[in-house]
Structures are given as C-alpha cells and as structure tokens.
Amino acid sequence: MSTAATPLLDVTGVTMRFGGLTAVNDVSLTVGEGEIIGLIGPNGAGKTTFFNCLTGLYVPTEGQVRYRGTVLPPKPHLVTQAGIARTFQNIRLFANMTVLENVLVGRHTRTKEGIFSAILRGPGYHRAEAESRERAMELLAFTGLAGKADHLARNLPYGEQRKLEIARALASDPGLLLLDEPTAGMNPQETRAAEELVFAIRDKGISILVIEHDMRFIFNLCDRTAVLVQGQKIVEGDRETVQNDERVITAYLGAPLEGTTPAVAETVTETDQ
Amino acid sequence: MTTTSTETTPVIPLPARAAAALTGLGALATAASAGLSWTWTSDFPGDLTYTGSPAGLQWLALTAGLLTLVLLLAAHGTPGLHWAAPTRSHNAVLLAATGALAVSLYSVTAISAELGGLANLEPGGWILGAGGILTVLGALGLPLDRRTHVPLRILDRRLFLLVPAAPIGWFAAHAIPGDKPVAPVMTALAGALAIAAGAVLLIQLGHLANTWLRLGTVERPLPAPRQLPSWVEVLLIVAAFGLGLFAITFGIDTEYGELFTGYLLLAAPVVAALAKSGLIARLRALTVKYRPVTTGAAFAAAASFPFTQTSDQYTSVATNILIFATVALGLNIVVGLAGLLDLGYVAFLGVGAYAAALVSGSPASPIHVQFPFWAAMLTGAAVSMVFGVLIGAPTLRLRGDYLAIVTLGFGEIFRITMLNLNGTTGPKITNGSNGIPRIPDLQIFGFDLGKPHTVAGIELGRFSNYYLLMLLVTALVVLVFARVGNSRIGRAWVAIREDETAAEAMGINGFRLKLLAFALGACLAGLAGTVQAHVSYTVTPDQYTFAEALPPNSAFLLAAVILGGMGTISGPLAGATLLFLIPKKLEFLSDYQLLAFGAALIVLMRVRPEGLIPNRRQQLEFHEAAIPAQPTGEPTALTKAGA
Numbered sequence: 001m002s003t004a005a006t007p008l009l010d011v012t013g014v015t016m017r018f019g020g021l022t023a024v025n026d027v028s029l030t031v032g033e034g035e036i037i038g039l040i041g042p043n044g045a046g047k048t049t050f051f052n053c054l055t056g057l058y059v060p061t062e063g064q065v066r067y068r069g070t071v072l073p074p075k076p077h078l079v080t081q082a083g084i085a086r087t088f089q090n091i092r093l094f095a096n097m098t099v100l101e102n103v104l105v106g107r108h109t110r111t112k113e114g115i116f117s118a119i120l121r122g123p124g125y126h127r128a129e130a131e132s133r134e135r136a137m138e139l140l141a142f143t144g145l146a147g148k149a150d151h152l153a154r155n156l157p158y159g160e161q162r163k164l165e166i167a168r169a170l171a172s173d174p175g176l177l178l179l180d181e182p183t184a185g186m187n188p189q190e191t192r193a194a195e196e197l198v199f200a201i202r203d204k205g206i207s208i209l210v211i212e213h214d215m216r217f218i219f220n221l222c223d224r225t226a227v228l229v230q231g232q233k234i235v236e237g238d239r240e241t242v243q244n245d246e247r248v249i250t251a252y253l254g255a256p257l258e259g260t261t262p263a264v265a266e267t268v269t270e271t272d273q
Numbered sequence: 274m275t276t277t278s279t280e281t282t283p284v285i286p287l288p289a290r291a292a293a294a295l296t297g298l299g300a301l302a303t304a305a306s307a308g309l310s311w312t313w314t315s316d317f318p319g320d321l322t323y324t325g326s327p328a329g330l331q332w333l334a335l336t337a338g339l340l341t342l343v344l345l346l347a348a349h350g351t352p353g354l355h356w357a358a359p360t361r362s363h364n365a366v367l368l369a370a371t372g373a374l375a376v377s378l379y380s381v382t383a384i385s386a387e388l389g390g391l392a393n394l395e396p397g398g399w400i401l402g403a404g405g406i407l408t409v410l411g412a413l414g415l416p417l418d419r420r421t422h423v424p425l426r427i428l429d430r431r432l433f434l435l436v437p438a439a440p441i442g443w444f445a446a447h448a449i450p451g452d453k454p455v456a457p458v459m460t461a462l463a464g465a466l467a468i469a470a471g472a473v474l475l476i477q478l479g480h481l482a483n484t485w486l487r488l489g490t491v492e493r494p495l496p497a498p499r500q501l502p503s504w505v506e507v508l509l510i511v512a513a514f515g516l517g518l519f520a521i522t523f524g525i526d527t528e529y530g531e532l533f534t535g536y537l538l539l540a541a542p543v544v545a546a547l548a549k550s551g552l553i554a555r556l557r558a559l560t561v562k563y564r565p566v567t568t569g570a571a572f573a574a575a576a577s578f579p580f581t582q583t584s585d586q587y588t589s590v591a592t593n594i595l596i597f598a599t600v601a602l603g604l605n606i607v608v609g610l611a612g613l614l615d616l617g618y619v620a621f622l623g624v625g626a627y628a629a630a631l632v633s634g635s636p637a638s639p640i641h642v643q644f645p646f647w648a649a650m651l652t653g654a655a656v657s658m659v660f661g662v663l664i665g666a667p668t669l670r671l672r673g674d675y676l677a678i679v680t681l682g683f684g685e686i687f688r689i690t691m692l693n694l695n696g697t698t699g700p701k702i703t704n705g706s707n708g709i710p711r712i713p714d715l716q717i718f719g720f721d722l723g724k725p726h727t728v729a730g731i732e733l734g735r736f737s738n739y740y741l742l743m744l745l746v747t748a749l750v751v752l753v754f755a756r757v758g759n760s761r762i763g764r765a766w767v768a769i770r771e772d773e774t775a776a777e778a779m780g781i782n783g784f785r786l787k788l789l790a791f792a793l794g795a796c797l798a799g800l801a802g803t804v805q806a807h808v809s810y811t812v813t814p815d816q817y818t819f820a821e822a823l824p825p826n827s828a829f830l831l832a833a834v835i836l837g838g839m840g841t842i843s844g845p846l847a848g849a850t851l852l853f854l855i856p857k858k859l860e861f862l863s864d865y866q867l868l869a870f871g872a873a874l875i876v877l878m879r880v881r882p883e884g885l886i887p888n889r890r891q892q893l894e895f896h897e898a899a900i901p902a903q904p905t906g907e908p909t910a911l912t913k914a915g916a
Contacts, residue, residue, distance in 0.1 A: 057777075076777040077780045077782045081780050092774065092775035092778075093775070101767075105764050107761075108781050113760065115762050119752070128761075132761075
C-alpha cells in the first residue's frame, strides 16, 4: 500500500544510543492517514525504545520524527498535544483514580481551564467540565466501560484495564495512536474483541501503530508490518512479504538447516507468546 | 487483611440479661458517681470535693456513663431510641464502656498518685472505679460481632531477650559511680532498654488480648434512614455542629493537663463508638445531601467560638490552631494532591510573616512603610509565592526522596539566612535572632484589631478579632483547596502523584503543574504567615524550624497532614487541632513530650495508616477487603456482616 503525499507520521533515520549500546539503529517508517501499521520483532529488538523515541520520552541520538509535516518536540506532553497518544506495555493507569477520572486526565491537553477558572467557577468552567465529562463518557461507552465509570481503576480486571488505557489515550483526540502490546496476557476471545476495537478506532479516522507479539492479531489488522531486529528495521511490507522473508525467519527461529524449507507462515505463527 | 468469618457471641459467657443488667448498672454507677465527691481535698485540680455539683473529670464520667447507657438501650431496641444506634451493634456499647473505664481508671489513678495513695478517695471515687470496671465486664458479656478465629501472633523470640536485659542494664548503670564520664551514657542506654522491653511486652500483650477478644472490623449494614422533613434534617446538621463546637470548645478550654488527658481518653473511644453505632455514617449521609448547609453550619460553629469564651486566654490558642491548620491544609495541596514531599514547608509561613513584618510599620523594620492590611496580606502571599517558584524551579526536577532532602535543606537555609541578615554577618534587614518585634496591630478600614470590641453584648478581645480574621483566611484556603482539588488542575496533580511518566504521556506538563502546586501551597502559607506576624507581635527565625516540641514546624505540619488524612480537607484540620492541643495541654510531660509524640505517631500509623479522616481512595488502598467495594458495582460479598 502506498503512503499519501504527506504521511501522518514520518520517521527518518532514528537512532537511539545508550552509551555503547545502540538500541535503535537508523529506523525509518511512515504511517499514512487511516493506516494500521504493525511493529514486530523478538524481545529486546528495540520496539518500545522506538516508541519512546516517537513520544518524546527519549530524545533520539540521530534522526527526525515528523508529525503532519512538523518536527515533534522532545517532550512527552507536547507530543500528546500535537496529536500522538500512546498506551504502555505494562499498564500504567492512575490506579487510585476512578475510571472516569482517568479518562478526564486524558482530556487535559484539549481543555484550558486554569487555576483561576477552577477557583472562580464561572459559566465557562462549568461548560468545559460538562463537555469533558460527556466526551469521557462517550469514550467509556465506546470501549464498553460506561457501567464502571465510578470504579477505581485498580479494581478493574486486567482486560478492562487495557481497554481503559486505550480510552484514556483516545481522550486526547489523537490523530495517531501508539499501542504497545495491547493484547499481552489476553485470552483468544479478548484478543478478538481487541481487534474489533482497533478497527473501530481506525474507522474514527485515527491511524494506529501497534507493537505485538501475537502474529495472528498483527496480520489480521495491519496494512503493513515492519520487523525490528536488534534495533534495525530488516523488512517492511504486507503479510506475504514479511512471512516469507528469510531474515525474519532467522530472527525468530534461528538459521534454517541447509536444504530445508520450513512452512513459513505456520512456524512464524507458532512463535506467539 | 482478608475476609474472615464472623460470629455474634459474648467474650465472657454471661446470660444475656445479666450482661445487659451489669452493663447498665455499671454505666449508671459511673454516671451517678459524678454527683458525689471523689476526694476529700481540693488539692487535686478541678476541686472534686462537692456532692451534687460535677466538675472537671466528673463531667467526663457523667458523659461516658450516660452515653454507654443510651447505646445499650438503643442496641436492645428500646422504643424511641432507635436513632441512637442504627446498626444496633453491641460493639458500640463495648467501645463506650471502654471510654467509661478509661476515664474512671485514669481519674482514680491520677487522684491517688497525685495525693499519695488510695486513702484519698471518697466513696464517690470508689463507686466511679467500680462502675467503670463493671461496665466493661458487662459489655464483654453482650453479644458482640467477633471473628471466629484469630491465630495468636508471637513476636520474634529474640526480642524477648530485651526483657531480662532491661534490669541487668539498670543494675549495670547503677554499679558505675556517678562521677565516671560513661555514667550518663549507661543510664541512657538502660532507659532505652527499659522502654524497648516495655514496648515488646505491651505489643505481645496486645496480641494476646486480640486473640482472646477476637473483635474484628465487621461492617454492619446501615438500614435505610427514616424519611424526615428536610427542615428536620437541616436542624440535625446544625445540632450536630453545635455539639461538635461544644466538644472542641471543651477540649480547648481544659484548664489543667489531667482534664485534657481524661478528655482525650474519653474522646477516642466515644468517636469509635459513634462510628460503630452508625450515627456518624448517618450524619455523613446528611452532610452530603445538604452540602451548602453543612459548610455554613461548620463555618458558623467555628465563628461562634469566641462568643463562648469569657477571656482571651483560649482564643489565642484557637487562633494559633487556625494558623497551624491553614498552613497544614496548604501543605496538603503539595503533599496530598501533587504527592511532593516537602520537608521545609514552614519556611513559606516564615516568608509570609517576615514580608508582612517588614511592611507593617514596625520600628525595627528597615523599610519604614506601613501597608494597609489588604496590601500587607497580598505582599505576604505574593512574596511567598515568588519564593515558592524560586525554590521549586530548580528542585522540582528531582523526584521522591531527593526532593524531600532538598526541601529540608531549603527550609533550614531560610532560617539561617534570616539569622544572618542582622547587620554583622549580612545586610541589616531582619535583626538576626532578635527578629522584628513590636509589629503593630492590623487596622481594617479603621477597625483596630488590637482593641476589644463589643459585639451583641459580648466583649471580643484582641485574639478574638484575629481569630475571626484568621477564620476568613481559613475559609478562603478551604475554598481554594476544594475547588482546585476537584478540577482539571487537581486531577492532573493526582495523576502526577500516581504515575508521573503516564501523566506526561497524557499531555500533562509535569514540571509546570508541580511548580503550580508548589507556588499555590507557598502562597496560601504566606497568607497565613501575614496574620501570624501580627498575632504574635514578633517574628524570629527560630519560629520556623524543621522540628521542635511545639508546632508549627515542618515536621509537625507534615504529621498533621498524614495523621489527619492526605488529600482531604477535614483531615489536616483535625490533625492540626490535635497536634497543636496535645503538646500545648500536656506541657507537664516536658522532656518526654517528643518521645510520647513519636510513640503516638507509631501507634496511629500502625492502626490507621490512612489517617484519622481518610480520603475514600486511601481507605480503599489500605483496607481493601474491609470496605464494600463500590456503590454502583455488583454487590460483592466482602464481609459477612450482620449475620
């Protein structure tokens, strides 16, 4: 699939070094409007580090990240303001806030009410607060959590905590959503529900970049998939391209014995977590 | 804490009627003893020698006896008394009985210890002691909510070695001649050993009692309240706050340490008993329903305090409590909401006080101007806020323990700087350790706060005037806390406290919001500081230390916030009141004050880590299983209450 004239996200030559260790090496990637892009790779390949470079948590040693044509500032909150939201690999909810409050925190960049407005509580404040709540409840309904708005986030079951992270990220009205292993630890039914949720998000016009280990999930969802191995992007393309690439198979399974041609698709699928 | 099965059985196997009769008899005896003479001489404070006119501790005994009786009758379903114990829990009766026992035992012990022997007790004193013991014995025979099984916990066996070690240490310390330089060290060591051994024995005794009593934290369901006309409900709120004002006024007005100790010994079990009986939950439901009325009633109750006083003696205490409580509430923004551990917070109170003192027109101030009151307050708040930003900007990049250490350092730097700006070691601004004395009284639009005024036939002295001014400041701080805490900004602070990285990923500018919390907290403390400077006539650097025996200082401020309950409004106010009154009233403990304070803090944090008046969230955090999960959630069976 070809990218649009000006891609939504344009990553060029991002390199991240920690001292002598090169965690991400010269990775380029584009995400177009309305695309779902997958990012796979063995553990320790640098996928999350790459995410952190995109979201301003790390400042890349080299390279540039452009969102809608402008270079992203290296501060997480400015990246979110620009329109990129993310979830975390190990769930990082605000455990002692309610579900609704978690989503309201996600609205932070899209609201402006400051401290004086909060103290004076004029009509503008009440309007903005009501709008935020309405939008947050919409998102909770969208992710199927509306009935649990008053629960503490820490009391939600695992699968719903993942959904809440997505709802919270969507609250900032992003153009691009970065999902870091959204189905880790889920059973097959929950994974299928997550797939539908991702499609529904894409239908809202939000592009998605997703890290996953579940190959079936990735190949069902993604328009293109990039493979990261030891910090380098070794291949990018559609399902067939990735599944048949010798280097991908080597990265996941080791080098094949001479003369054997493994049934590629199946073996790659078997490496699911 | 896990879910345990419960039963409703007595601790002491008595026939149910006999137990109830015994409790009632004991409670009656305790109450009736208040009308008798307890001792023959007026040497004991409060003069307890009269028959038929209760005084001091006797009022406490009367209250304890009557309350136990009412709760007992209500728990037995006496018609007309259902309101007193909606849960009909006998545990509430036991708690009230414990209060009666505490008061009677303490009174008897204090009288015989101070006057030299039990011979000093009159028959009233004997009745009191017997009444207290009978009440508790009877209450232990009532059907109580208990856990079915509590395994006996035994402390680490090695700790028991301290028990024989303590007397050995004592003899060793005495064997050394007093003129040897190691003698004081040995005495101190022997003392520490004795305290440690005592603590070990006490804790083990507590575990034994726990296994025997098996009283669990059983939450009885609260039956739906009777429908009352709304004006009755409003009147109930007003009456409750009136009663609260009376109780707090009684505590502040206690004239001698014995009465205050008795007051505390009674107040703690009584509050617990009222909570168990369901009355406090009822009241809370009402306050939630009529929030504006509640706020108004609380403010009115606080404002009427000076009118209950005949002299200015205790109004000055109350004014200082308000100052301390207001600063604690400001600190609660920084610590409770934003989660920034600030160990030098008292410096901002000092900055406000010094700024106000410098522009007060005091002859000792190098700036010879006298600002009107509103400008002085704004100056204090603004200067304090500027300092908050100046200190916060470099330090707030640190997290956790590092921030605590740096703020501790800045707090001390403030004090030492104020010491050094004395004309010798620095420019002459603050007069060093002499401070800025003779700060004139505030004039508010021609109203001199230093002069007594008569309002509604009651003369309000200087401290009453300042009390009322300070109450307005407190109300402002409460308003700011409530409104900001429950807004976009407040949510962002809590998010930062919960997980700063995630908060930033949600678009929150962590540094800026933390700086805002720091600046707002500093500003509110500075505001209180301006009043404090005028109330106390003088500002000196040693009023603003990290820790000493008397509040306000940074350690006590933090203790007030944590003890009261982080993130709430009423928590720090209650914590500050207690922490101010206890050292003030128990000055006879003198050298042991900080020791007792530390021990009390340890016990409280062990028993109630979420603070006296916890935030709902915190309560869930610390006692997850003990609280029914969520109001809207599916009914999860967490406790087998009311079986």
